[in-house]
Amino acid sequence: MSPFEIAAKPPPAYTLVADQLRMAIQIGHYLPGEQFPPERTLAEQLGVSRTTIREAARLLEGEGLVETRYGRTGGLRVLDRRLTAAEVRRLLREREAHIETVFDFRLPVERAAAGLAARKRTKTELGKLYSLLQQMRAIIAERDEPEDGSQSAVARWKAVDTEFHLTIARAARNPLLEEAVLKGRAEMFHPINAVFTKIHPYMEESHERIVAAIGDKDADEADRLMAEHIEETRASVLYYVKTGRPYLP
Numbered sequence: 001m002s003p004f005e006i007a008a009k010p011p012p013a014y015t016l017v018a019d020q021l022r023m024a025i026q027i028g029h030y031l032p033g034e035q036f037p038p039e040r041t042l043a044e045q046l047g048v049s050r051t052t053i054r055e056a057a058r059l060l061e062g063e064g065l066v067e068t069r070y071g072r073t074g075g076l077r078v079l080d081r082r083l084t085a086a087e088v089r090r091l092l093r094e095r096e097a098h099i100e101t102v103f104d105f106r107l108p109v110e111r112a113a114a115g116l117a118a119r120k121r122t123k124t125e126l127g128k129l130y131s132l133l134q135q136m137r138a139i140i141a142e143r144d145e146p147e148d149g150s151q152s153a154v155a156r157w158k159a160v161d162t163e164f165h166l167t168i169a170r171a172a173r174n175p176l177l178e179e180a181v182l183k184g185r186a187e188m189f190h191p192i193n194a195v196f197t198k199i200h201p202y203m204e205e206s207h208e209r210i211v212a213a214i215g216d217k218d219a220d221e222a223d224r225l226m227a228e229h230i231e232e233t234r235a236s237v238l239y240y241v242k243t244g245r246p247y248l249p
Contacts, residue, residue, distance in 0.1 A: 014055035028159025032080035114226035116172035
């Protein structure tokens, strides 16, 4: 179908709801093991019937993203499925071309967002970026804890990292850029994010340099540092695909 042709029939409501819930998981609004609001609340928030919520939940269950638990403490919960190293590498190899596409998309979009943010950011937005950096430092301090705590820290890091990049996009004062950054972050979800099972200090240092440039209102430097950050992330993923070992710069 041509992109300019009108579809004969709109998609079912439950698929649109599933898209929204999937995005919420992908960008870290709901972390592994966390529970969505009750069915009635979700239906009210999204303006759909409870039947539609159930159908969307079944779709996401089929994708292995969520599970429905029953009983007093039941509800829709994000699955905390940890892939083996072999599973991660297989999935990444299968999607290597898509991975390159994601980074090719993110590079110009997030460079533009960083440059515009440096020109247009407010003190409040800069303050939020520094607050997010503090959260990252606190999470990094947990990276040497036992495995369960470490994995929890990684999940929270991904959520804060997403909010960091979205805050920069909002500071750019361009809703199209913000939407594009959000899309890029969602595409970074499984299996790409499965590479990041550990948090390394260089991740935080890269963010700190970007915030410093935005704080100085140095658009060219913010643009350059964001490009460096995106390419470093690309290198880490592709190195893992080829070697099966974590990449450290």
